[in-house]
């Protein structure tokens with residue numbers, strides 16, 4: 497089961513690369529890659545928490561305040577990315593929305609790594 501968990505962690509890191517990379521390469525527009533990365537982060541993050549909490553052999557003890565903070569930030573990232581992408585498709589660019597989504601995704605990387 498540890499292998500499955502680690503594969504989800506790897507997918508989580510690829511999602512992070514997509515949302516941050518999609519932001520840097522596509523700004524001031526929200527790219528399709530950024531939206532899919534934001535969706536992937538929410539889904540893979542929730543799977544990780546579900547597995548860590550329910551599978552004893554993984555021996556994970558998550559900090560739920562940290563996880564809750566990441567969840568709230570991640571919902572904002574996905575919301576801004578979805579709205580920004582929908583506007584971009586209609587030819588209307590709202591750069592602050594792109595920067596809010598990308599900036600908050602970077603904040604979540606810092607929360608993930610620096611909050612010990």
Ligand code: HEM
Nearest residue numbers: 512537538541542544545566567570573601604605608609
């Ligand atoms: C934009 C959104 C997100 C980004 C950029 C992000 C980034 C990261 C990064 C870089 C790591 C690796 C940290 C390390 O191993 O030191 C990580 C791990 C993790 N993330 Fe996220 N994350 C996001 C969203 C979420 C969400 C929404 C959840 C759950 C609600 C979540 C749950 C977790 C968990 C449980 C781990 C620990 C994996 C482990 O080492 O066992 N993440 N995240």
